[in-house]
Amino acid sequence: MGKTVDFSGISKLLTAFAAAVLVFLFTGLYASADSPRAELKDVEDVLTSSEESKILEEMEKTAKKVGFSIGIVITDDLGELNDEQYADAFGYDSFGYGDWAVLLLLNTHGNPKYYYYEDQLMFNGRAYDKLTDDIDRMWDKIYNNLGDYEPYDFYSGCMGYIKAVKTYGSNGFGAFMVRLTEFTMDNLPIFGFVLAICIVVTVSVYKGITSGYKKKRPISAATYLQRNRTRIITREDIFLREYTTSVHHSSSSGGGRSGGGGGGHHGGGGGRHR
Amino acid sequence: MEAQTITYQCPNCNAALEFDSELGKFRCYYCESTFSEAEIGGIFKENENFDLSSGSEPQLDDAQKQTEEFTGQSALYSCPNCGAGVICDSLAASTRCHFCHTPVILTGRLSGEYKPDLIIPFKTTKQTAESVFQKYLDGKFLLPRGFRQEVKINELSALYVPYWLKSGLTDASFSATGKKIRTWSSGNTTYTNTKLYRVEREAEFAFIRVPCDGSKRIDDSLMESIEPFDYTGIKPFSMSYLSGCAAEKYDVTKEQAAGRIDQRVREAAEEELRKTAVYDSFEGAVTTVTYRQQQYVYALLPVWFFNYNYKGKDYSFAMNGQTGTMFGELPVSPVKAFFLGAGIFVGLMLLVWVLLAGGCLGGVFFG
Numbered sequence: 023m024g025k026t027v028d029f030s031g032i033s034k035l036l037t038a039f040a041a042a043v044l045v046f047l048f049t050g051l052y053a054s055a056d057s058p059r060a061e062l063k064d065v066e067d068v069l070t071s072s073e074e075s076k077i078l079e080e081m082e083k084t085a086k087k088v089g090f091s092i093g094i095v096i097t098d099d100l101g102e103l104n105d106e107q108y109a110d111a112f113g114y115d116s117f118g119y120g121d122w123a124v125l126l127l128l129n130t131h132g133n134p135k136y137y138y139y140e141d142q143l144m145f146n147g148r149a150y151d152k153l154t155d156d157i158d159r160m161w162d163k164i165y166n167n168l169g170d171y172e173p174y175d176f177y178s179g180c181m182g183y184i185k186a187v188k189t190y191g192s193n194g195f196g197a198f199m200v201r202l203t204e205f206t207m208d209n210l211p212i213f214g215f216v217l218a219i220c221i222v223v224t225v226s227v228y229k230g231i232t233s234g235y236k237k238k239r240p241i242s243a244a245t246y247l248q249r250n251r252t253r254i255i256t257r258e259d260i261f262l263r264e265y266t267t268s269v270h271h272s273s274s275s276g277g278g279r280s281g282g283g284g285g286g287h288h289g290g291g292g293g294r295h296r
Numbered sequence: 297m298e299a300q301t302i303t304y305q306c307p308n309c310n311a312a313l314e315f316d317s318e319l320g321k322f323r324c325y326y327c328e329s330t331f332s333e334a335e336i337g338g339i340f341k342e343n344e345n346f347d348l349s350s351g352s353e354p355q356l357d358d359a360q361k362q363t364e365e366f367t368g369q370s371a372l373y374s375c376p377n378c379g380a381g382v383i384c385d386s387l388a389a390s391t392r393c394h395f396c397h398t399p400v401i402l403t404g405r406l407s408g409e410y411k412p413d414l415i416i417p418f419k420t421t422k423q424t425a426e427s428v429f430q431k432y433l434d435g436k437f438l439l440p441r442g443f444r445q446e447v448k449i450n451e452l453s454a455l456y457v458p459y460w461l462k463s464g465l466t467d468a469s470f471s472a473t474g475k476k477i478r479t480w481s482s483g484n485t486t487y488t489n490t491k492l493y494r495v496e497r498e499a500e501f502a503f504i505r506v507p508c509d510g511s512k513r514i515d516d517s518l519m520e521s522i523e524p525f526d527y528t529g530i531k532p533f534s535m536s537y538l539s540g541c542a543a544e545k546y547d548v549t550k551e552q553a554a555g556r557i558d559q560r561v562r563e564a565a566e567e568e569l570r571k572t573a574v575y576d577s578f579e580g581a582v583t584t585v586t587y588r589q590q591q592y593v594y595a596l597l598p599v600w601f602f603n604y605n606y607k608g609k610d611y612s613f614a615m616n617g618q619t620g621t622m623f624g625e626l627p628v629s630p631v632k633a634f635f636l637g638a639g640i641f642v643g644l645m646l647l648v649w650v651l652l653a654g655g656c657l658g659g660v661f662f663g
Contacts, residue, residue: 240517
């Protein structure tokens with residue numbers, strides 16, 4: 023009787039190996055696609071090498087924390103492109119289409135071809151979802167550090183940008199509190215009003231609860247009225263006089279802000295004095 | 297001077313009889329015999345007509361006067377069961393011997409002008425009152441820690457409270473300036489039109505047995521909180537109902553009680569007359585009530601009482617011994633109260649503010 027070889031064990035082993043390779047490749051690709059990166063391009067050489075390395079280090083840390091790529095480009099040469107097109111092109115070249123990223127373009131001189139020269143924030147993917155509500159605050163953080171007049175502090179401006187991305191792009195209690203505090207500071211009068219309402223409601227609720235600790239409701243002597251023997255003898259309502267008062271309300275236009283831009287993925291340009 | 301007493305004894309075994317509110321009969325807790333009101337009335341007929349006030353006033357010497365002054369504040373009686381000399385306060389009309397716990401009625405306290413006309417017997421038991429109190433405590437999370445353990449609910453006592461009940465046919469009048477207010481807007485202007493009327497109302501009201509407690513040491517508003525009593529259950533007074541319960545004689549005269557009753561009647565009459573005049577508001581309202589006929593009766597009405605002291609402050613619990621309507625006061629822990637208030641405030645504030653912040657916070661946790 024010939025000896026038979028059982029290949030079932032080997033085939034199982036091969037299948038498992040193939041699966042492991044596929045999983046490795048897939049997770050590798052996925053990790054590669056999703057791995058947040060940092061890209062800093064200082065064309066104008068406005069940053070020292072030590073500043074560049076510090077900014078890059080901070081960008082990498084922040085990118086890992088927020089889960090999307092971060093880029094900064096400082097240039098005066100936009101080629102044939104305007105600010106927006108340049109930011110788009112740089113962002114897609116650096117991080118790829120469909121990837122999650124945020125990019126800051128600091129346009130130092132502008133393109134003489136165009137009349138308007140603006141800095142740009144470009145968002146893509148998840149970065150857009152996370153940061154779109156905070157574009158104004160991000161610009162505030164950038165320009166508060168960059169300064170309003172030359173010479174600009176590019177290092178601080180970049181760090182302000184990174185901090186803004188970290189603050190508004192992060193999740194968790196810390197980010198929540200930062201946002202809540204900023205919202206409160208921006209809406210102090212409304213906060214005062216809500217505070218007053220909450221105090222009134224708290225006192226009412228508290229009194230309602232503690233009233234259950236003293237059940238004392240004297241009843242009316244009307245309980246002892248013999249209803250069938252009640253007789254109304256006089257019922258007179260004599261008209262005396264009437265008067266009318268009027269209050270005129272002066273019309274005032276309502277406040278409010280005009281709506282923001284449409285569905286673009288640009289944060290609009292930040293203006294700087296030149 | 298020693299007070300005269302009665303103890304209703306079981307005709308079968310001579311043990312003390314007590315009124316069983318659940319059974320509605322008199323019961324001997326020794327031989328378990330029960331007796332109806334009519335049976336007891338027949339057996340102890342002479343007790344019901346007991347009247348100490350009919351005799352002439354004796355001449356008193358100084359020693360006797362001092363004794364009288366003392367007995368004015370308290371009463372000394374000999375327990376018919378064990379013979380012990382027991383002192384009770386000046387208002388008690390029914391009590392128990394402190395030594396053998398035998399129910400004793402101090403007949404002198406309920407004779408003459410102090411003899412009640414009517415009585416409503418207890419219909420609720422001590423167990424019912426205890427469970428009502430326990431239920432009242434349920435869910436009260438602001439109670440101080442250890443309060444339930446400290447409070448001894450078994451000290452709940454049944455008391456027949458002296459009441460003045462006033463009935464009367466009244467003429468009531470109400471006059472005021474009534475306002476009807478209409479508001480509307482046109483463009484940027486809001487107009488308010490006010491019409492004034494002279495409002496006159498007169499009516500005849502019949503009030504039946506408006507109660508006022510006849511005891512100075514019992515809070516009127518407390519007693520008014522456990523009203524009303526169901527007068528269909530009222531009966532001619534019989535001392536036998538007091539057996540086993542504490543009872544007091546009045547120390548508020550009917551003239552004194554009338555002040556409180558008339559005030560309540562006036563408020564009720566005004567309330568009724570206002571209902572017939574539909575106005576947005578009244579000014580210069582004047583209400584008068586005059587009695588065409590009036591009648592007072594003196595009655596003993598059943599109340600379960602429980603007074604307790606917690607951290608130096610007195611609290612009361614009272615329950616209508618007939619209907620079960622209750623009044624209660626409970627202490628609140630200041631620490632728990634603070635945390636409750638702070639919790640409500642912070643929670644509410646956070647909720648409202650976070651909702652308002654809305655988009656600003658969007659996705660901060662889950663985005």
